[in-house]
Amino acid sequence: MKRINAYLMRTVIGGSLVALLLLTLLDWVFAFLAEIDSVGRGHYGLAQAMLFTLYTEPQRMYTLFPTAVLIGSLLSLGNLAAHSELIAIRALGVSVAGVVRSALMAGLLMIVVALPFGEWVAPDAARTGQDLKVSAESGQQVVREGSNIWARDGDRYIHIDHALPGRRLEGVSIYTISPVGQMRLALHAASASYKDGAWLLQEVQRSEFEDMQRIVVDRLSQLRIPALISPRLFDLLDARPAEMTLPALARYVGYLKHNHLDAARYELSFWQRFTTPLSALVMLMLAIPFVFGSQRSGGAGQRLFIGIVVGVGFYFLNRLSNQVGLVFGLAPLLSAMLPLGLFLFISLFALRRLR
Structure with missing residues (x-):
């Protein structure tokens, strides 16, 4: 059983990393093309635009992490299903709950690595990239240390x-x-x-x-x-929430509230720091029904495509919920948790139907 668990974990992690790499490359290309519009302002050229997008990519990469986990686990576990390996694993006595447990263990391991990356590496890189752009466009030398x-x-x-x-x-x-x-x-x-x-x-x-x-x-x-x-x-x-660590963000939210200033955007970002890693676990749970469901019908490719659409849909629904919450004054915690809660309910419902 240990070897089966390790094999399932390696499969999920490997597929998720490949999906994350492909999504990151695609995202960087679109970010660089969008940044070309700023080329020519002051001393901001193509080289500075490329550096800026490279510095800010880790933050976008961390945002894409849950979607990459869903797509990667769908493709990797779907490959096991296509080669009847999941059937063999089930024949050895491993239940659906056992597969889910192995997948969640892989997700937790990825979160342990992703959290320091998203909380320290990405904000610091984004701040460096923003300072580079500011200095190039304005012609002023700018240095930031915290606030x-x-x-x-x-x-x-x-x-x-x-x-x-x-x-x-x-x-x-x-x-x-x-x-x-x-x-x-x-x-x-x-x-x-x-x-x-x-x-x-x-x-x-x-x-x-x-x-x-x-x-x-x-x-x-x-x-x-x-x-x-x-x-x-x-x-x-x-001050941009993406450029702050979680402790710095918490202090800044408290500072704004103490001075009776609008802190909704920063408070929303604060709660998103918790929902992003949790979203990766929910995406893993959501992938299992698609994979096992594809075994019972011939439309494996169709089900995998639907799963990918669901992952991208979660990404955009999450952004929509955040913007709607800011516009209509919803509680930041509610705006951050609503998409996660909705997809968690869907995944639990789908898993229950597999039993």
Whole structure:
């Protein structure tokens, strides 16, 4: 029985990895073609577009993981069924529940590997790719460390503690340096917002260095400046859930709620971090009825095709549920769990009919 379990697990894992590789290659091609529209903005060329799509592909790859598990398990287990190997395994006394158990063990093993990849490797790579694109398109040098952002614009160095939705900034510092490397002006603001083509800074402290011995300090309730960072650059620097680890995402959700800001998009992404690996297990459970069902009728290819359509349908239904939830103000947990719960019910119903 151990050898049979190991064989089934190797089959499921091998098929899932092949499906994931093919889906990833296809996804990267479409992502690169879509990114060509941005080529020519600033110094953003084909080489930068290729690097950007390569850096952001791990995040999309992790999103495709459940669909790849379904397609891969369907093809690999379907191949066993086509060669009557599943019949032989059943003849040895292995029940449908036993096959499901082996498949789920393979799924858990893949999740153990996929979780660190999706929680640390993918967000860090996506953040690196986004910074590369920002720097190339805007011509400004941008460095990010967590929520902190450093940008250079000519002789000005800009530091931002937080970039918030709605073109709002918190903790803004602007340092103007002379050509000989001396500080000329230091400006600190508690917050900033973009309105009517300019940036409005709140609670400002302005320090002007007239010479090495004299510093003039002014405090202003508001200060309007025409240029801080361009709105387009801000849109690119806006904190993205895909670029955050799970702990960072949880802290950011708490920060937004504490400041009475809309956190729905980030809270939804937080719950999706749990539903994505669980979706892979549900897809495995859903694959078993298609494989065993294909043994009882001649339409094996048709059933496999339907299974693949179901996997792609889950991917799009999941995205649709997320967008509908954001538009109509549904609870983020409900939006994240609804597609998973629906397909879990379908898979359990189908498995029950096999017994």
